[in-house]
Amino acid sequence: MDKPCELLAISRTRACDVWMCEDCNTVHLGIGPLSLRLKMAHFFAVVETLLEAAHRIRVLRNESNVAVEANHTRYH
Numbered sequence: 001m002d003k004p005c006e007l008l009a010i011s012r013t014r015a016c017d018v019w020m021c022e023d024c025n026t027v028h029l030g031i032g033p034l035s036l037r038l039k040m041a042h043f044f045a046v047v048e049t050l051l052e053a054a055h056r057i058r059v060l061r062n063e064s065n066v067a068v069e070a071n072h073t074r075y076h
């Protein structure tokens with residue numbers, strides 16, 4: 001049985017929390033009730049995809065980045 005991950009807190013916000021385990025080279029991502037454990041490369045690929053998606057949504061909605069940032073902390 002693998003030993004439990006030793007998690008290093010990377011970033012915590014109201015939106016999500018990000019932890020890293022250097023032993024198994026993973027990122028643990030918590031979003032509300034969801035908890036994801038991703039290989040490092042997969043995590044970065046997901047981040048790139050999300051940034052691209054966010055960019056496309058902003059373009060589709062014809063919003064400036066400034067307006068979106070101002071609403072960044074509103075989730076509900």
Ligand SMILES: [Zn+2]
Nearest residue numbers: 005021023024
């Ligand atoms: Zn680990």
